[in-house]
Amino acid sequence: MQAITIQNLSKTYETGKEAVKNLSLSLEAGEVFGFLGPNGAGKTTTVKLLTGILTPTSGTCRVFDLDPQTEANRVHAVSGIVTEHAQMYDHLTAMENLMFYASTFGINRSEAKKRSETLLAEFELTDAKDQKLASFSTGMRQRLSLARALIHRPSILFLDEPTSGLDPENAQRVHQMIRKLASEEHIAVFLCTHQLRYAQEVCTRYGLMDEGTLLVTGTLEELRTSTFSGQTLSIRADRLPAGLPFVSCGDSFYTTSIRSEQEIPDLIRTLVAQGVNLYEVSVKKPSLEDIYFALTAKQTEGF
Amino acid sequence: MKRLAIYSIIRKDIRGITVNTRLFASIWIVPIIFTVFFPSIFVFSIHMVPDDPDFIKLLEQFPASLQMESTDLSIIALIANYILPVFFLMIPIMTASIMAASAFVGEKERRTLETLLYCPLTLKEIFHAKVLASFLLSMFVSLSSFLVMLIVLEVEVFFLMGSLLVPGISWLIVMLLIAPAISLIAITLIVLGSAKAKSVEEAQQSAVFLVIPIILLFVGQFSGVLFLGNWVLLGLGILCAGAAFVLLLQSMKHFTYEKLLK
Numbered sequence: 001m002q003a004i005t006i007q008n009l010s011k012t013y014e015t016g017k018e019a020v021k022n023l024s025l026s027l028e029a030g031e032v033f034g035f036l037g038p039n040g041a042g043k044t045t046t047v048k049l050l051t052g053i054l055t056p057t058s059g060t061c062r063v064f065d066l067d068p069q070t071e072a073n074r075v076h077a078v079s080g081i082v083t084e085h086a087q088m089y090d091h092l093t094a095m096e097n098l099m100f101y102a103s104t105f106g107i108n109r110s111e112a113k114k115r116s117e118t119l120l121a122e123f124e125l126t127d128a129k130d131q132k133l134a135s136f137s138t139g140m141r142q143r144l145s146l147a148r149a150l151i152h153r154p155s156i157l158f159l160d161e162p163t164s165g166l167d168p169e170n171a172q173r174v175h176q177m178i179r180k181l182a183s184e185e186h187i188a189v190f191l192c193t194h195q196l197r198y199a200q201e202v203c204t205r206y207g208l209m210d211e212g213t214l215l216v217t218g219t220l221e222e223l224r225t226s227t228f229s230g231q232t233l234s235i236r237a238d239r240l241p242a243g244l245p246f247v248s249c250g251d252s253f254y255t256t257s258i259r260s261e262q263e264i265p266d267l268i269r270t271l272v273a274q275g276v277n278l279y280e281v282s283v284k285k286p287s288l289e290d291i292y293f294a295l296t297a298k299q300t301e302g303f
Numbered sequence: 304m305k306r307l308a309i310y311s312i313i314r315k316d317i318r319g320i321t322v323n324t325r326l327f328a329s330i331w332i333v334p335i336i337f338t339v340f341f342p343s344i345f346v347f348s349i350h351m352v353p354d355d356p357d358f359i360k361l362l363e364q365f366p367a368s369l370q371m372e373s374t375d376l377s378i379i380a381l382i383a384n385y386i387l388p389v390f391f392l393m394i395p396i397m398t399a400s401i402m403a404a405s406a407f408v409g410e411k412e413r414r415t416l417e418t419l420l421y422c423p424l425t426l427k428e429i430f431h432a433k434v435l436a437s438f439l440l441s442m443f444v445s446l447s448s449f450l451v452m453l454i455v456l457e458v459e460v461f462f463l464m465g466s467l468l469v470p471g472i473s474w475l476i477v478m479l480l481i482a483p484a485i486s487l488i489a490i491t492l493i494v495l496g497s498a499k500a501k502s503v504e505e506a507q508q509s510a511v512f513l514v515i516p517i518i519l520l521f522v523g524q525f526s527g528v529l530f531l532g533n534w535v536l537l538g539l540g541i542l543c544a545g546a547a548f549v550l551l552l553q554s555m556k557h558f559t560y561e562k563l564l565k
Contacts, residue, residue, distance in 0.1 A: 077423035103311035106304030
């Protein structure tokens with residue numbers, strides 16, 4: 001069964017803003033789907049539509065074959081949701097918060113305690129378990145929110161900017177946890193973020209959004225192939241190779257475009273035959289950031 | 304599973320009030336004034352002030368069942384059975400108003416509402432949990448206040464007049480049927496207002512300036528209703544309970560998550 005199916009989903013707010021335009025995509029169980037785009041791209045609106053918090057203007061969406069519009073509570077039972085606006089109670093301790101949310105999912109006291117302790121340990125919050133949330137830092141709150149979202153062992157996680165406001169160390173820790181959840185517990189993850197570098201480390205598939213429109217979906221390789229016609233070969237050499245299409249990038253670095261890696265051995269052989277001294281050879285594949293900027297530039301040109 | 308979830312929301316909401324000692328203390332101020340201060344003033348005034356012949360004539364107009372062994376006792380019994388029950392219609396409403404007004408909008412302001420909505424309960428079930436939390440707290444305060452008032456009154460009457468007061472059967476109908484039903488109506492309306500409000504202040508204002516005055520207008524006529532007899536009282540109680548039940552069932556019909564979070 002597919003974790004998420006979205007067909008022609010649109011949402012226009014009362015103000016007239018078209019937050020999501022004709023979105024269609026699907027997500028398999030165990031996939032980590034990076035839903036990427038700048039602020040205001042429509043990522044949060046999509047999460048709210050998928051969790052039944054917002055009503056779509058047109059189109060349909062289903063989460064594990066449940067309709068969020070008519071069965072929101074059943075969607076919530078299988079989902080763990082972390083958004084910027086979903087905070088916990090400041091007057092309760094970390095442990096009390098987790099125990100409370102566990103009980104709202106019908107988990108009995110002894111099981112809730114065991115599960116809360118395990119999650120607090122996994123997110124390195126055991127020492128702070130009896131501290132009230134009011135004294136928690138942003139990073140601690142964010143990790144506790146993730147623990148809260150996992151308390152009922154969900155089948156799908158909706159994470160809306162889970163690392164915003166976190167220092168690199170904490171962000172790294174959260175990403176490792178997301179990877180672990182998908183690979184070991186086979187949880188589908190719908191990760192919304194505008195931090196493309198982090199997304200590239202975690203996700204198995206991507207969807208790039210801009211101004212409510214889904215620009216493209218696919219794996220990193222698929223996005224590279226569809227967006228760029230080739231790769232960049234970079235060399236560090238003592239001089240500019242004659243008769244070859246290399247361009248100087250300063251500091252003895254030269255680059256050229258190649259269509260595939262098969263071209264590299266011949267190029268190197270030619271360079272050596274010309275007596276060029278080579279110190280370094282590397283292939284630079286377009287990063288997610290490169291792909292994103294290339295796509296948004298195309299979009300702008302289209303207008 | 305759902306019962307546990309609803310129970311935990313109720314417990315969390317009540318705890319949210321009880322841990323705030325200043326707020327919890329303020330909830331008890333009105334009941335203490337109504338159940339200790341006012342009744343004591345009545346008892347002492349009646350005992351100290353000499354019998355007024357006009358008042359004795361008025362008392363003679365009442366049915367024989369309301370006449371006691373002394374004029375003082377008759378007046379106190381009259382106040383205890385016909386005036387004080389009205390206070391017990393006001394106490395639960397005023398107690399619950401603080402908690403009920405912030406039921407949804409308070410969570411919205413603390414940014415915990417969205418998290419609560421992500422639990423596997425329907426909007427209606429969450430609404431019922433919120434109403435029940437305020438209702439249970441108000442009933443606890445109301446019944447405790449009744450117990451305190453009863454002890455204070457009996458002790459004062461016993462030491463000043465050497466006798467004990469026997470509360471009328473109407474007290475039973477008021478405390479167990481009419482007061483719970485009317486406070487349930489008020490709480491449902493206030494929680495509904497809280498779901499629509501943009502801030503706690505707005506919800507409190509609509510509770511204090513709209514819901515409570517309308518309810519108290521009805522409550523103000525209650526002393527007269529008490530004279531009509533227990534069967535009329537019982538009928539009125541059943542009517543109020545029915546109205547409260549229908550209101551509770553119908554109240555969240557047109558609410559959506561989107562409207563609630565707006």
